[in-house]
Amino acid sequence: MTGRGLLLGGTLRVMAPQEITISDISRVADLSRLAFDEKTLQGYREDLLHILQHVDALSGVDTKNVEPMARPHDGVNRLDEDEPEPALDRETVLDMAPEVEFPFFAVPKVFQEDGD
């Protein structure tokens, strides 16, 4: 068999995944800007563990000197000329927003009383 990335020893080497603690999953939820109760968080923890056990098959592949491929065809972004073109007008944009104080998007306070 030719080609790179031969499975080590010709067989998949599956390792036990790292444990995902409730603290880990809470941090992931924070990063994701999602909020869950304890039971739901536990459910997602178990789901992720189960899925990552399957994903862990990737650890058995020899990836030494293999360049990561973020996009098919190793495509390179074609850049536009730096010339201004018409964009959406303010009214159209603000019309889509849930809460507006014209000409602004209205949002809860960014800085709280205690400086957070």
Added chain:
Amino acid sequence: MNRIELHDDLTDRTRKIRAGDMRAVDGVEEFIANIERENPTLNAYHEVFTENALQRANEIDRRIAAGEDPGVLAGATIAIKDNICTRAGHTTCSSRMLENYRSPFDATVIERIESAGGIVLGKTNLDEFAMGSSSEHCAWGPVLNPVDNTRVPGGSSGGSAVAVTAGLADAALGSDTGGSIRQPAAFCGCVGFKPTYGRISRWGLVAFGSSLDQIGPITRSVRDSALIYSVLAGVDPRDSTSTDIPVEPTEEVIEHGANGLRVGVAREHLTSRNHPGVSAETERMIELLRDAGAQIIPIDLPLTSLGISTYYVIAPAEASSNLARYDGIRYGYRAECTPGESLQEMYARTRSEGFGEEVKRRIMLGTYVLSAGYYDAYYKRALQVRRLIKEEFDRAFQECDVLAGPTSPTPAFRIGEKQDPLSMYLNDVYTVNANIAGICAISVPTGKIEDDGSLLPVGFHLQSQAFDESTLFRAAIAVEKLS
């Protein structure tokens, strides 16, 4: 069964309309009547643009009567998956997050359809944000398979596949990130095509996995698929990932037939994980191709067995980034404010209330694999395996013109059957690699198999090297004729 047999495919219908032998408005009225009768059961459409469609049809008829040619899609009714932006109606992605969202622009594919005389008939339901393989994860209720209403139509472009199979449109557009056009086409018994990455503009496609997503047609025949592809394909300055490699005309090549075609068959695709009927049907079609003069070549594709593992790192990672924009500020759902709530709390409540369970699961998975300490072990490694899978395909396509196998390991399963997320993900085992590698692929319905009292369609999956759509359509037409 809710399948309405139509005598003409889109190619026949548009020829008749352009020749003045039938009126576009009659076609629209026929489909509207079918939708009114069947959609309450099937839930294929979320919105139908009756007035717009009739207006467009009348305009097309008027232009033809005046001696003009509106284009190769003249009068064709097209259902649009509801993650493709249209100025008409809403673009909801079947999510509460975008329940009331009206797009201020049409996607490039919509502009091209209408420039060619096509008529956008309405928006079809999908798994929320295109994340799913059953169209059960739709905020507006599950979509039902017209062949057997107790079964799923597949996903995520289930609504579009149902619209075509049940006679609710001439054709439909879907999007395919890991099989979301091809698998529902297989489950419903129609043709589903995913072009090479970059062939069709993603401008106006709500992003899920930006390095994996492609829009493609779902149709009743392969020639309809090739026709719609010829209208949609081509570089778009508004999509920097669209390719400027010329689109080759397909008409001449596709009639060359199976004689002399080198068809690669991977033993990894005919294993005991398949429903026995799926394997038997696949092997039957391979033998028919052999009898028709194709050369059947055994191919080894060991790395493609890692496709699911690779995909379910890359796709959720990209999704977690793409869905970060839904924050309740500029558009979409915002959770009702509680006094003293911080901006961060508002974000979290908005997103937790606006997104469904599967979407949240994939965001969590994607965030995890991208986070500090895990990025190299999961995301970077998946991108490296991605390159190895692509190289494996490159070697295979030196030995064969197309790869053939089943689209899905099973026929359509029952609604509610797959509760475990991983068992749902494993449905995509044969389709994901085409997205990982960026090559083109198509599912063509062949026979039907028996499963637990139902006779269900099976899809035959063909894959060709990137940018070789001509060879892919040639093989697909040959399979269709042999079916």
